[in-house]
Amino acid sequence: MEQSNLITYAILIPLLPLAAYFIQSAVGTRLPRMGDWVSTGAIFLSFLLATQIFSAMWGAHDPSWVVAKSWTWVDLGSAGLPVKFDIGVRLDNLSAVMLLMVTLCATLIHLFSTGYMRDHHGHPADGYRYASFFSYLSLFTAAMLGLVISDNLLTLFMCWEVMGLCSYLLIGFYRHKHSAANASIKAFMTTRVGDTGLFLGMLALFALIGSFQFEEIYKALQDGIFTDPKNSLLGFSAAAMIGFLIFCGTVGKSAQFPLQVWLPDAMEGPTPVSALIHAATMVAAGVYLIIRVFPILDVGNVLPIVAGIGGFTALFAAILAIKQNDIKKVLAYSTLSQLGYMVLALGVGNFTASFFHLITHAVFKACLFMCSGSVIYAMHHEQDMRHMGGLAKKIPFTFWSMFIATLAIAGAPFFSGFLSKDMILASVLGYGQHHGGLSWLLVVSGFVTAGLTAFYMFRLVFMTFFGHPHDHHHYDEAHEGGWNMWFPLVTLAGLSLWVVYTGHVNPFQAQGWFTQLIQPPKLPILAESVKEYAEFEHHGHVPAMIASLVVATLGIFFSWLVFGAKKIPAAKLAGIWPNFVHKAIDNLYFFDWFYIKVAIQKGLMPFAKFWTIVDDKVVDRGMVDGLGDVANVAKGTINLIDDVVVDRTFVDGFGGGIPSALGSSLKVLQNGQVQRYLSVAVVALMLLFFFLRGVLF
């Protein structure tokens, strides 16, 4: 394949959904079916183009395959300023795999939405907003795809922010609901905190090397600019600072501790949006970013922080997931937890496993979310699992897809999640063995999370699909959606099988095309550490596999005991924990309380109030009113003159006849309508130009 063709395809991939966004926004409501086929078709074409790029990469079969092209966007060199922004497209194995995954998931999610966003008679459930829903979906996907093909942090950051906007629009899609409106603002503001860090990191990076391009960054790393002592600040090397600041962006976008609060609330959006945000796009973008800047993180020794935050998030989100009764909330916390795994994997240096889990998780999580959407649709928008039960027979496609995806996320053999999670756990175990001490906490967190994941995911399956129906009215009416709703589920469930990612028959062998093609950037400066990290995985491999199988089996078994066979009453299981544990979990560890009551009300509000007082007392009273006093004195004098000289003498003298006639006719113009004034001004200006054209031009 011609390289220039690939570049053209890569540019078209985000442009097609972007075009769909504009079409949908402009004329969406007037198109047949409100234009859902425009968005869906555009992303499907992008998917076809992505397969072309993927097959080119597959044909090359080289871990360091790169097709890149860049253009100069801004160059102030001629003005003597060292400011030059190059932007471009970079296709390598990472972006080729990512493009395929994003376009595939997004296509299926669009297709699913054409069913989910309609009511049971096939009418759009939200009237004309059906068209805007698809326009937002298109914009969201376009931004994600633009982010993936970016060869530089600048366009990546722009797409990143567009995604922030779209998440706001989509999470708050049911805007009549107060909770949805709040959730959208929360998501936007919380990610903004992380984005500030990312932006500062980018500024520091540009100040240091004068470029945003990944190639230039890697080259500068190799040249030692990042580690040069004269570029360090307060004892931290430039690489450490920039790496940490960029990681802040990931913490916000991928909802890691301590900025995780927005993601569970994001469940207020329609379910296909949750699937898109939690699987293919938004949260994946954060992990994709740190995978891209992995060399900076490694050179700057930021990886232990990354690992700590990832490991902590994985465990603490998994604990929260156990007590949720809303089917989507369980999945939300499981996303947090799995993202923690990806970040943890990168933190212990396993580049490949982190990206592997990103891809496998995207597929099975998109499947899980759409399955939950299908359940919610079947139950007429009932989301509480306590009202479900026994649905397996009613909606078999959904049940089997969800069952397979659950096995995948629980880490059962024969499914994709087993392979990627096993690689991560092997690395974590090797890391713990090598470093000892506190790093064992990571190991414990990794394995406990694996067990808990199996437990709460099967709790979801048992509560939803098995047992007796709790709401007979909804149960009797429950039925599968049309083909556009079950086809995406079945496809994604099929893609959760192990063989897709390895090409091997052996389900325990993670080594395959994926692990061969996805390798850390080949930089001499990284060579040592990458070799060391590979050792970790190698050492931990066998014990980690056995241990992860054991914990997953235990998790599933306990889940079956409690929620499947009901041998142990769930209340008894809950009773063994002290009260404060329940209180902490029910209040989400008091994070929302802390941010709103303490950080904002006690920290930011007094600050804001202080400036309000300054504004009121100093600026308004002191300056404005002070001037007013001076003016008042002057006014008194002038009034006197006005009264005696002007009014008495001139006005009264000339009489009221002519002025009052003129006044009442001009009064019509002065009607208080700003637009009328402006029209008069514009017309007057045009007439002025017309008559003075000889003089002026």
Next chain:
Amino acid sequence: MLAGLSTNLGLYLGLSAVFFAFGVLTVLTRKNAVGLFMGVELMLNGAALNFVAFQTFRPGTHDSWLHGHVFSLFIIILAAIEAAVALAIVLRVFAARRTIDPDRATELRG
């Protein structure tokens, strides 16, 4: 084709004029204050495009001054500030009278 475009100043000025005219039209006809401000943004950006175009096409561009570009950067920043202030006003107007139709805000009539 693209090379031909980039040598023709008239096209840029035409586009800028079109932006400006659409902006004026929007400001004059919208019955929603937010739409009105969008029109103002269009006008501002039409003007900014003019600056950039003249800077790019003026003879002897290779000296070290970038007045046009810098001016348009100022316009962008001012437009952002204007939008923030304007939206705050719109919010206050809405809070006071539950509508943001500019035709209904006629306290200042003679």
